[in-house]
Amino acid sequence: MTPPDLCAALIAARDALCSSRELLRGDELAALDAVLAPRSGTRARAPDRLATWLVSFAGEGRTDPVALADALAVAARLLAARRAGDTGHDALAALLLAIGELGAGAGAHPVPLSLGAPVLAALAAEAAGATHRVRPGRDGEQLAVPAVPLLARLAVSRQLTLAVGAAVGFPVVPTRMASYLVDLPGSMVAPHIDRDGWPLTAHLVLAHEPGVGRGSPLLVFDAGRPRPRRVRIRVGQTVVIRARGTLHGWGRLGGDELRTMTAIGFAPL
């Protein structure tokens, strides 16, 4: 008998996957159906045991682990969006622990790298030039522009690779994927895990006009906390997110707020 909060979150995720563009690879529904099957219930109640039970569906070929992680992330996002105190926290914690295990670890870490003013200015200028012609997408979503020469150079640079490795605590290699991201006034990035192929994502903030408020923070969900950690990243600072194992998002920008940053991919060596 699966705990009602967790069961409800999984069913809500299934509904969301059925009714929207959230169907990603086609295997997510099968993953949730396996977990929700009548015979697959669990008597476990503690979040860590529930997480172990969830992760067990990825073993022995029962479901695709990538699809399972994506589906659990939808459930976690829907549960995290509820604001009813601590209700459902054990279920959310179980989902976050399971996502962390499927994604080989969770966390967001400051990257010990400081770009000199000329390099930072050149990147900001390149980003401004590359993104100014891009039109907003649907629903004011985050804009993305593929890497151009200087960003491409940063993405595979020895210095950033070493610094990202130092931040996460193990050696990494660039995935050779990078883009500039622009967050428009009033937009937000809902909690999510990054798509398959982005296990470690480095964000360097290049420009941020916070407007009258404190500015949109990075939101990092942690199984040990009822609410997400709010991390403010200043211009010139870089953070690396263990992005397949960490539910994360960006808070809503103010009406006069604008931010440009990088997304640069790395993977464990």
Added chain:
Amino acid sequence: MRCQATIRRLVRAGVLTAAAVAGVVATMSHAAAAPYPPGPTAVEEVDALDADPGDVGAVLAAGKRTPLQPCL
């Protein structure tokens, strides 16, 4: 705990010496505490990016065929 008891029995039986056990423990403690990597532990100020041109070309090419955004 079971492992410690076994090691104590082996030391008492003379199969292992206490010095050897202490050496192994010291090595393991050092490995666990060793920082990664030997390079930058403090913030490194970078004025010129050191990258292989072939890798840079691969990033530029990848942008034309893979999803741009990491978030779903």
